[in-house]
Amino acid sequence: MYEPITPAGNAVQRANPLVVVCLVLCCLIDGLFIGSKYLLFFFPTSVVVVAVAGNLKRYLALLAAVMLPTATLMFVLQLLANEGGVTYWHWWIIRATELGFDNAIHYTARFVVIGTAVFTLICLVKLSRFTRALEQCGVNPRVTYVLQATVLIIPQMKKRVAVILDAQRARGIETDANLRVRMKALLPVAAPLILSALTSVEERAVSLEARGTTLPGKRTSLLQVNNSTFDKVICIVAVLICGGVIIAVQANWWMP
Amino acid sequence: MASKASVFNLMGLLLIPVGVALDFALGGLALTLKLPIYLDSVGHILAGALGGPVIGAVSGFLGVMTNSAFSADAVVWAFQGAAIGLVVGLLAWAGLFKGWPKIVLSTVIIIVLSTALSAIISYAVYGGFDGYGISAIRAALVKTGMPLELAIILTAFVAELIDKTLSVVLPIIVIGLMSERLLYKFPMGSLLHNPQSNAAPQDEPTVVAPPTAGYGAYGDK
Structure with a gap:
């Protein structure tokens, strides 16, 4: 007989990795539709959740090393390449205009939403638990x-x-x-x-x-991931909210 | 004992992690050698050519997703990677990697597909100015008065022309260097092998070995 390994730690660390992936993906998709203001909700939330999981240092290091330089480059290029509306600043052939600023904010925010989602997943999801959760689902x-x-x-x-x-x-x-x-x-x-x-x-x-990888039959694993009905309900609710937000934004019922 | 079919499937399946790792390693090699190319699609092109469309598509998708840990904006290009892997697998399946004229045609198809997807994704997601260095050239072209759409297509084409040509030629050279024994173990190996390239010339006289002398014949000389 064997004793399954039960995960230690707080609720975020013990959370089903499939639920975490589902929630982050729903947040990411909503972010792509809502626009730059969404970042004011998504970024602080992700920082708090990653901090609770105990991975804040790694998360901030990834943001500083990978996301910050790319976001800066993207912002500057969008600002200077698009011209239109009121001119904010002008030097030689370089001109920062209202259109350029709006585009810079819009596309850089979109990039930061994508980057935040990617790094949140990297910091929250352990691959061993994720693959085990997939196996428990029949993969x-x-x-x-x-x-x-x-x-x-x-x-x-x-x-x-x-x-x-x-x-x-x-x-x-x-x-x-x-x-x-x-x-x-x-x-x-x-x-x-x-x-x-x-x-x-x-x-x-x-x-x-x-090692018998191709042999048929059920595998035994020491690692067990909790997969409760509550997890399934969270995923279903998240997908419904995500779909609702997309419909509301596309149909102009809600303009954030 | 292991069945031949199971080992065969396993060889195809294991091409996925190896393809992803090659994407990663060769991308790093291009950076180490300070080359102005990405080379981060060699792995999934190789996986597609040897494993088929599905192996190529999964390898391409996972390859770009793995790279996104070091370049967050790359996530959106996962679909481009998957599409290239899929098309490479289909081209190999159709026998379009046998002989250089067909390889050139395949390379052109891959470059056109890659340029189109790269331009569409860059424009749709980041408005044409993504986080890569080529965006600076794109911005300079726009400042000179070129329409944004044309600047995106032009810069994407130039980047993909060099990168994808090398990314197709490198695996083809390596496949040519592989032994037949190893090549035939991969799902698409038999479709990549060109029998004429390794066959012995027909008009060459066959050398018949003299009958082996029996034990003790050496001493009779």
Whole structure:
């Protein structure tokens, strides 16, 4: 007999990952339809929820390193490329106008909503619990293995790139010269990488086969994810609210 | 004992994580070598060519989604990745990766599809100015008086022309280097193999080995 591992921690940490994904996706879709004002609700909410889950430091680091530079670039380009209406600022051929400012706010807010949703999911959902929840819902374990293997193989592949790159440098291939020389270095690095990756597919297939992955029958897992009726009700309500908001905005019944 | 069909399916399925990881690793390699290309679609093009349309589409979707952890605006391009993987799988299925004239045609199809999807997604979601460096060139073209739609299509085409050409040619070169034993283990392997390229010339005389001498014949010389 085995004892299932029950998750420890607060309500956010114990929440069913499928419910979290459903809620965040509904918030994201609503955000794409509502507009920039939605960010005033979505962003602080996500910060609070991630803080409760104990991942605020990682979340803020992701925002600062990944989202802030892109959002700044997007804002500046939208501001300067679109011209129309009142001119706020003018220097040489650069002009910041009312239309540019409105577009900059609109599209940058849209990007921040997408980024907030992505980083919230990264900080709240553990892949092992997510794949286990999928399995409990009847998804084939081979499919969930693919999701887990994807995350496992990436660091291995990054290491392999570094090894091949060092090996080719040792053989005299230049990787720091001009563009033409660097382009020439691409094939000697990429070809062994791709070939070794394809060879590893066969090794993995044989290894999985030996472990009985393709055998039929029910799997036993130590990890159990709570999947209550309340979770299902939350998901259904979230989807209904999301659909209602889209209809209300599209039909001009509600103009935020 | 494992059935041949189950190993065959597993090989196809395992192409997905490997394709995603290759997208990631080669994207990183392009950054390391400071190349002005993305190279983040080689993995799902390879997965589509070797595994078929479904494997290619899933690999493309997951590849872009994984990249979005490091570039949040990339999420919306997941559908472009899925579409490219799907089309590559269909092209391989139709035998359009056998012989260079057909490979050129396939590359043109992929570039056109990729340009169209890239331009549509960029315009619809971000108004044409997404978070990539090429948006700066786009903005400069708009400032010179070029219509926004034309600037988006032009810059997307130039970017995709170089990137997708390399992304198709690299897997094709590697598939050409693969042994037949390995190639035939993948679901679409038999459709990618060009028998004429590896066949021995017909007019070459067959060398018949002399009858093996029996034990002790060496000493008779």
